Amino acid sequence: MMEFWWPVWLSIKVAFVSGVMVVLLGIITAKWMAHRRFKGKIVIETLLMLPLVLPPSVVGFFLIILFGKNGVIGKGIETLFHAPVMFTWYAAVIAAVVVxxxxxxxxxxxxxxxxxxxxxxxxxxxxxxxxxxxxxxxxPLAKKALISGAILAFARSLGEFGATLMFAGNIPGKTQTMPTAIYVAIESGETNLAWAWVAITMLLSFFLLLCATTFKSH
Known part of the structure; x- marks a missing residue:
């Protein structure tokens, strides 16, 4: 039973932690960019939006390059904390933040x-x-858009698969989230188990999208 609920718990934890980070980063960046006009703004905004359209494998590749053992950021983290960030749940959080x-x-x-x-x-x-x-x-005046964005970001983090699989891996009890657990269950022929995780994912996603739509329309 614990093996079933672990990916659910980890997915929610990763989505929550990454959601808090994304809300802070998103609001700060948006505040700096809103109403501001400068040369190269469109290039910066394009780069900020790029993860939305890039294939997950490409996002995962760049995360490995940056945060891997040979990456500049990865080396710094390993030196500071004496442990790599790859193949940990922190890697899943980073992947979720980016996408x-x-x-x-x-x-x-x-x-x-x-x-x-x-x-x-x-x-x-x-x-x-x-x-x-x-x-x-x-x-306060922008709260509807901010709450809607936070909900959508949480939902996107909850369903992140490709970049997470490449960067965090699929280690049961450590980095296995619901999307990766569904993938393994299907590959192993455990259709009923896959359906159970799919049902939970769909219910959570439906509820989150419903909340986002409600906030936008009121």
């Missing part, structure tokens, strides 16, 4: 750009600093 970030960034940027700048300017005139304007004016 889900574009969804959060796009939603956050759209929400922040939709905020009436005259309201923000009025708050500044009344003596509010940039932090106060952002936290008390921009965030």
């Amino acid at each position: 889900s970030f574009p969804l959060m960034y796009q939603s956050a940027k759209a929400g922040l750009e939709a905020v009436d700048q005259t309201i923000e300017e009025a708050a500044r005139i009344d003596g509010a600093n940039e932090y106060q304007v952002f936290w008390h004016i921009s965030i």
